[in-house]
Amino acid sequence: MxxxxxxxxxxxxxxxxxxxxxxxxxxxxxxxxxxxxxxxxxxxxxxxxxxxxxxxxxxxxxxxxxxxxxxxxxxxxxxxxxxxSDEFILRNRPTYLERSRNLSLSPVGRVLNLCEMRTSLREKGLIEDSSDAFLSWTVSDNVHRVGYCSVIMRVIAVSSVLDTPSIPDYVAEYVLYHEILHLESGHGSFSAGHDREFRAREKLFPKWRDADEWLKRVASKKA
Ligand SMILES: [Zn+2]
Incomplete structure (x- = not known):
């Protein structure tokens, strides 16, 4: 065929x-x-x-x-x-998730809940409605790639390394925010780039500077 x-x-x-x-x-x-x-x-x-x-x-x-x-x-x-189309997601996302070995397949982590974070981002007026996106923690504690987004499958993953009481909540929220921005800006073009407009929106996050610092620390394993 x-x-x-x-x-x-x-x-x-x-x-x-x-x-x-x-x-x-x-x-x-x-x-x-x-x-x-x-x-x-x-x-x-x-x-x-x-x-x-x-x-x-x-x-x-x-x-x-x-x-x-x-x-x-x-x-x-x-x-x-x-x-x-919704049909594309409906038919293919379950298969995509099955093939994504490093996802816990749950937004509920040890400490943090990604769905609650998404609601909070929405309430702050930072993001549009992205309730159709599937949110999950990773299984392994990735330190360099702390967030991942499949625009096509509308799946977002945040590294479980940030799901700990020793790192402030807003760090994971910032990573989630970054990935949701990919969903919002990539919808037409499917590009995963960080253009000027993307970077400008990213800086609307209240504590972006502190969050960036934390992520550098996590990447150098000092956290
Ligand atoms: Zn990115």
Whole structure:
């Protein structure tokens, strides 16, 4: 099915020998190798729920890239709409969470509750409604990567290293805030960058300077 579709799009691009199959990558991504007229694709299996039109758009987008015409994937409106739909999240997020080995799968930590923090950020007027995002602590105490956000799956993780009485609550809240900003700013572009506007919003957090200091200390394991 996915193979047939890729073959027909591939022919339009001059490829005679195409293979494509779904592959259970954790992140939403696809890979390919190509030699001459032959190309072999591993397509994220999160796409297996997509209809043929969406899948065809995606195939065109990949062939655009492998022909070196585009620097990065440029998604069509139809594809973006599908990727941002509630249905996409509903069908794929459980699988994504299963594949995320380092998540406790709960917002309730030893000391802190990420859902309460989110409510508090909302009440302070710092964030919009992000109640559809799944919040979780990590299992291992990551010190360098203290927060993680999948914009596509709407999943945020905060490192359990911050879930301790010896570090002030606002440090974890600041990390959560940072990741929620990614959700809010990445919705249209799926980019994970920290542009000027992102940095400006980040500094609206009342104790951002102190929180930054704490995070440096945690990273150097002095905390
Ligand atoms: Zn970031």
């Amino acid at each position: 996915v193979g047939e579709l890729f073959r027909s799009v591939g022919r339009e691009h001059g490829y005679e020998n195409i293979e494509a199959r779904f592959y259970p990558f954790k992140e939403f991504k696809s890979t390919w190798c190509r030699s001459g007229q032959r190309a072999e694709f591993r397509v994220s299996d999160y796409l297996k729920w997509a209809d043929d039109f969406v899948l065809e758009d995606f195939a065109r987008c990949l062939f655009g890239r492998i022909s070196n015409r585009w620097r990065r994937e440029i998604y069509t409106e139809r594809f973006r709409t599908w990727l941002q």
